[in-house]
Amino acid sequence: MELSFTEIEIAWLAGLIEGEGSFGLDARSAKRYKVSTAPPSPYLRIAMTDQDIIERVSKLVKKTYFSPKRRTVTEKQVYIVHVGDRATLSRVLPQLFPHFGKRRQQAVQKCLDALDDWEVWYAAGNRGEMAKQGVLSKKPMASKSFDMMPPDVLKDIL
Numbered sequence: 001m002e003l004s005f006t007e008i009e010i011a012w013l014a015g016l017i018e019g020e021g022s023f024g025l026d027a028r029s030a031k032r033y034k035v036s037t038a039p040p041s042p043y044l045r046i047a048m049t050d051q052d053i054i055e056r057v058s059k060l061v062k063k064t065y066f067s068p069k070r071r072t073v074t075e076k077q078v079y080i081v082h083v084g085d086r087a088t089l090s091r092v093l094p095q096l097f098p099h100f101g102k103r104r105q106q107a108v109q110k111c112l113d114a115l116d117d118w119e120v121w122y123a124a125g126n127r128g129e130m131a132k133q134g135v136l137s138k139k140p141m142a143s144k145s146f147d148m149m150p151p152d153v154l155k156d157i158l
Helices: 007-020 051-061 086-099 102-123 126-133 151-157
Strands: 021-026 041-048 079-083
Touching (some): 007 021, 007 086, 021 102, 041 051, 041 086, 041 102, 051 079, 079 086
Antiparallel strands (some): 021 041
C-alpha cells in the first residue's frame, strides 16, 4: 500500500491533528508476554464528532474508522481513526513533523524514535526470542466488542 499526499493534504491533516488528534506509545505487549523486550508501539489517533472529516482522514491514511457505542455528554456520536501500523506511521509522521509546534514535534519525535527502536529490535531477532518465552494470556488485547466496529458494520447489526 503506497500512501501519497499532496502538501495541502499534509498541512490540512497536521492542522486537524493539532486540534483533534493525539500521539502516543502503546506498551501492551509488555503485559502479554512473559518476557517482553519489545519497544512500545507508536500510534496516532484522531477522534471527533464530525463523521465527514473522519471519513476524509480515513481515506487519506487508508484506515477504517470506528464509532464507540458511548456518546458524548451532549449525546453526539464520536468517530475515531487509529493508526498504529509502523508502515503508515513511518510514511506519515515525517511529513507531518515540520507543520507542528514544539510540543507536538516532541511527541512525534518520540514516536519516530520508537519506530527506529523497533527496527533495531526486530533486526536483532528479538521478536522470535520473545515469542519463545511464551504468552501470558491467549485472549486478545483489544476488545472485539461493538465499540471497535466501523459504523457501517455496526448499523447493520443493531
